[in-house]
Amino acid sequence: MSDKAAVIGTFDGVHLGHIAVLHKLKEEADNRGLTPIAITFDRHPLALIDPQRAPKAITSIPKKEELILRSGVLPIVIPFDEELRATSAEDWMLRLKREHDVRMLVVGYDTTFGCDGIAYSISDYKRLGERLGIEVIEAPFVPGISSSAIRKAIANGEIKEANDMLGRHFSLSGIVVAGNRLGRTIGYPTANIMPSPGIVVPANGVYAVKITLPDGKKRDAMVNIGVRPTIRRGNEKTVEAHIIDWNGDLYGKSVTLTFYSRLRDEIAFKSIDALRKQLDADRLEVMKSLRN
Ligand SMILES: Cc1cc2nc3c(=O)[nH]c(=O)nc-3n(C[C@H](O)[C@H](O)[C@H](O)COP(=O)(O)O)c2cc1C
Ligand SMILES: Nc1ncnc2c1ncn2[C@@H]1O[C@H](COP(=O)(O)OP(=O)(O)O)[C@@H](O)[C@H]1O
Incomplete structure (x- = not known):
């Protein structure tokens, strides 16, 4: 087993701030001949500590793993449970060394791991690392980007702002379920999508999206999120999507x-006819906006 360089975090969204940290980890690991790993949790720590305050996630766990891997770092997902919650910073570092052969640790400006971590500054982690034989390096900080700001932007429908902070497009996966079969009668059949639970859903409104179909192909689509007044x-x-210039069966x-x-x-x-006219206009607008 090769020696590792690690970073610890929730990494929800794997946004541009996270990417900067992951790239720094990869670069420093490569310089030392170490394998870069990101130790991340299977849920937001608040889901255990205070479920009422736990936020919805920007990315599912598999998506998070995919994005971390894409940055050249190996993701390791561990359960955030009572035992982990009660682990001190020192025990955390001992565990990293024993269980994962960690020789180097990248610590973010606001990283606190360990139940006593709140009292630790970067220099405290460095001192602890020196004692335990783990080199501690400070991570870069990208101002103005955070998982909570991105969650808020998505929940407010501010998709462009969310995408700018993510450095990619926000995505939402789900299963197609039956609706009330009115869509096809007005010329706009829609796939009604049940989003994965626990993932943040954008504010009510109409959006230009690309839809990835079960065969992996991408198509232009217009999405309505809301109560269809x-x-x-x-x-x-x-959450319903009309896929432009496409016909097929997506149920299930x-x-x-x-x-x-x-x-x-x-x-x-006031009428279905007025809705249909608006949908005709939306269709043109979506095609225009996806071309840019
Ligand atoms: C792009 C798009 C925009 C929509 N905008 C509205 C809207 O502004 N108001 C509304 O009441 N319904 C809106 N709808 C929802 C339609 O009312 C709905 O698709 C239709 O009633 C079919 O429902 P069904 O899929 O359950 O059969 C929109 C649907 C789409 C695909
Ligand atoms: N262009 C399309 N966009 C979305 N769904 C389509 C399209 N063409 C066919 N479908 C199929 O038709 C179904 C939607 O028809 P619709 O009459 O709106 O019924 P429902 O009320 O079940 O959504 C979708 O779930 C999908 O399987």
């Missing part, structure tokens, strides 16, 4: 929506 029967929030299949921009708010139209 024109035809509403209840207050259920739905998994798809991924990649968000590019937000077009408008949801509107309560």
Whole structure:
């Protein structure tokens, strides 16, 4: 087993700030002939500590692993449980050394790991590392980017802002379920998508997206998120996609929506005809916005 260089964190979203840390880790690991690993948790620590305050995630665990791997770092997902929560910073570092052969650790400006970590500064971690035989290096800091700011932007429908902080397009996966089969009668069949639970859903409104179909192909689509006030029967929030110039059966299949921009708010139209006219205009707008 080769020796490792590690970083620890939740890494929700794997945004541009995380990417800077992962690249620094990879560079320093390569210089020392170490394998770079990111130790990350299977849930947000607050899900255990204070579930009421636990935020919805920007990325699912598999997506997070994929994004970390893409930056050249090996992800290791460990359960954030009571035992881990009660582990001190010193025990954490001993564990890293014994279980993962860690020789170097990248610590972020606000990293606190260990139940007593809140009292640690970077120089404390460095001193502890020296004693235990782990070199501690400070991670770069990218100002103005955080998982919580991205969650907030998505929840407010500020897709461009969220995408700028992510350095990629926000995406949401889910299974296609049956709706009330009205869409096809107005010329706009829609795949009703049940998003993976625990993932943040953008604010109600209409969005330009690319949809990844089960065969892996990407198509242009327009998505409505909301309660469909024109035809509403209840207050259920739905996520539905009309795939432009496409025909097929998606029931029960998994798809991924990649968000590019937000077009408008949801509107309560006076008639289905008025809704249809707006959908014609949305279609042109989506095609235009995805071409840019
Ligand atoms: C791009 C798009 C925009 C939409 N905008 C609105 C809207 O502004 N107001 C509204 O009441 N419904 C809106 N809808 C929802 C339609 O009312 C809905 O797709 C239609 O009633 C079909 O429902 P069904 O899939 O359950 O059959 C929109 C749907 C799409 C695909
Ligand atoms: N262009 C398309 N965009 C989205 N779904 C489509 C399209 N063409 C066919 N479909 C299929 O039709 C279904 C939607 O038809 P619709 O009448 O809106 O019914 P529902 O109320 O079940 O959503 C989708 O789930 C999908 O399987």
